[in-house]
Amino acid sequence: MGKTAASLHLARAFDGVVINLDSRQVYADFPVITAQPTPEEQAACPHFLYGFLPAGEKISAGRFAELAGGLALEQWRQGRLPLVVGGTGLYLRALVQGLAEIPPVPEDIQRQILADLARHGPEVLHARLATVDPASAARLAPRDRQRIARALEVHVTTGRSLTWWHEEQARTAPTRPFRALVLHLDQPNERLYPRLRLRIELMVDAGARDEIARAWNRLPDETAPGYSGIGCAEVLAWHLGRMQKDEALALWERNTRAYVKRQRTWFRKEAGRVDLAPEELERMEALVREFLKG
Incomplete structure (x- = not known):
């Protein structure tokens, strides 16, 4: 949590653009549940690859990295700093290192x-x-x-x-056409978990169930890729009457905590990352300035 505020701060400091690197925030039907930047936040600087995919479509890590990498290079050549923001570790690895050419599946x-x-x-x-x-x-x-x-x-x-x-x-992997500074935002569980609970409550207040209901009216197929994400799956079960509201929200919170644990495990293996608290904005800015000198 805290990625959006950090990215907007760095965008203001370095004439930057924000490129999504979150596998759930690609879906157009679920801006609330996937915590996409609000219209007001997106108006503060250019944002790319948020909410562009229908719930019935899927996208591979390789394809997403092609899109994000192309945008990053284009913006850099125009003199703007690409800020790639999101928690999907595989997408980050695909962008920075590339992915192996896996044989096609019959x-x-x-x-x-x-x-x-x-x-x-x-x-x-x-x-x-x-x-x-x-x-x-x-x-x-x-x-x-x-x-x-x-x-x-x-x-x-x-x-x-x-x-x-x-x-x-x-x-x-061959040499990639760009370098990356990886800023990993985290905070102790005693601070993070109450914020997770509050964020879920705010998402419900902001219309999470209505969001699912509208998507379901358009696409009543729970095997669609867009419904598989944390939050979407639990709210859909609530909407379809398979869970009571309290049960669905408790499961949403448990699954979110489990996802945080998986993210931490993944990013601990990423060499060269810098661990920061979300409020360390001045330190982030200093790290970016130093990185750009190199």
């Missing part, structure tokens, strides 16, 4: 994995993934249908885990 394997998803549900397949690719399972939410299916498809097709392919890219 259609019959895709159909089988999707059939298993429909028959058993994402939690069962998540447990299956944990036995063949525990690192991927640890970073994915148990209801993230799209990414669980992708990781299993890769393992069945290649005999190697998705984690192995990502590590292979780190060993063999």
Whole structure:
């Protein structure tokens, strides 16, 4: 939490633009639930790659990195500082390091994995993934249908885990056309958890259920990629009458805490990151100034 305020501060200080690097904030139907910057915040400086994808479509890390990387280079050449903001660690790695060229998955394997998803549900397949690719399972939410299916498809097709392919890219990646300063914002749980609870309450007050209801009227298909994110899945269960409000919000909070833990585990492995508290704006500014000198 605190990424939006930090990014706006740095954008003002360095004539910057903000490029989304969050796999959930791409969806146009869910600006509230995915905590996308508000229209007022987006008006403060140019923002890119927020809310551009329908809930029924998915996007790979590689494709997202192509879009974000292209925008970053374009803005840099125009004299503006690209500020890539978001918590999806795989997207960051794809942008900075690139991803290995994974062999295509045959259609019959895709159909089988999707059939298993429909028959058993994402939690069962998540447990299956944990036995063949525990690192991927640890970073994915148990209801993230799209990414669980992708990781299993890769393992069945290649005999190697998705984690192995990502590590292979780190060993063999060509030089990327830009450098990156990674500022990792975090705070102790005793400060973070109450803020998480408050943010969920504010999202509900801001119309989270109405947001899901409108999306469901357009696309009544809970297997659609947009519904798989934390918040969307729980509010959809509430909207469909499968959970009471309090139960859904408690699950949303638990899943958000689990996601924070997965994010911390991921970013601890990122060499060269700088850990900061969200309020350390002057230190962030100093770090960016020093980085730009190099």
